[in-house]
Amino acid sequence: MEEQHVARPHPDLDAELGTIVLVRPGTPHDYGTRGERWHFLYAHLHPKPDWLPLLDWPEVASGILQLRPAAPAAERIASRLRDAVRHQHSVLPQGEQLSANALEAALLWCDTQNPKAVRIDDRLLRVIELIDQDLKAQLDVPGLARAVNLSVSRFAHLFREQLGVSPRQFVERRRLDAACRLLELTRRSIASIAAEVGYPDPLYFSTRFRRHTGTSPTAYRR
Template identity: 45%
Template sequence: MDNSAVRRTQSRDDGTPIVDRLLPGHLDVGPGYSTVRPRGTEDWLLIHTIGGAGRFASKDSRHAPLTPHSVVTFAPNTPQDYATHAETGTWDLLWVHLRPRPEWLTLLDWPTVAPGIRRLDLTPVISQRVATALEAAVGHHRAGLQHATAFAINAVEEALLWCSRQNPRQGASDPQVMAVVEYVSARLPEPHTVASLARIAGLSPSHFAHTFRRHTGMPVMSFVQRLRIDAARELLELTDLTVAQVATRVGYDDPLYFSRRFRSDTGTSPTQFRSR
């Protein structure tokens, strides 16, 4: 059974999950439920409320309600503080931790309601279709059957596509940011810098860095590193290349430095990841 890309590999010391690509779940909780992560997580977190109500808190929005048919995302490293809403006492939610594909960035470009937090309020019909897709992702994750990874990724993508039907910003994603994402994805071994990528976008380095973070939720070089580590996972999983060869192909000249970065991002060494 191949479920390595949708399972939780382990947790950090503060309990935040380390995931490969997707970690979906379904919770139906009571009044005592709450989660607080002051530093957020290194991936995106999506929460879709399907019953009851929740609430989230941020520096700008104290106890903002998460009502049925609402869907919110927390960008990487955004503080997370969410819980069952006190007035309802119950909260039924679907959630997924995800490391989005580059082409998903336009699908996640929703209206911002607080720093690092984006929200859509869906119609009941669209909300049901999003819920059905996310429930399918949960089912594939739990079953762990052959091709579970592909099925789960496709299910989450379907949910994001349905969300885009109600996104007032649809079509407003920055084309310069997407051009850079596509450029880096096709040239991972090259020595990218903020300045070199700003030239691709035709912007000053400071303007580009600000624009990129606003649209992706991540600093430029953190995003480049994410693409490189994701590519390294695939090469380790699907090829017989040595760790040093993998490091070179994804843009790391020093295999030892690559191993340290890989362990920092995944919680395991390249050799252990491959043997798993």
């Protein structure tokens, strides 16, 4: 007689407001609501190889993984997912890549809330958000330390301890990485891009850009 295999249903799992659920491929599942109204964001994805470490979440049932991020992080994640949807409907030829970048950003924010990963201090997450909100602002160490009520020395020590670089190095990397994206995705002048990411002097920007990437902004764009 042929052996019969019957899939056992998963136990009921609650997903409260802000909960993030990851369902592995091939996992039988169903979902519903206990109330009359509900709303959620979702994405079907084929993860890039370098995304796989970002998907190592706590497993609450076979094939079902969950995170319960703190409220500020949950909103950041939701915002990035909304960006991913918006870029999918963009008429820009770069829309697909922009959508993938937004999805990756959502997963990176998820990783900050993963108990299996190295947790980053909430104050540093706030600083990272401040940096990304306006790269052309005066992002000096004393100002960033004041924004999260830390002394300069304590802030600098905590930043290097958890992120592996100084605050100044982190800001420069963020600015130059943003410049790379603008060079790839727009036809704006190099001077305009330099100002947008916090370098009012285009010559100084080109010098730092070459040191960061090994090539000039013009060659990088080509």
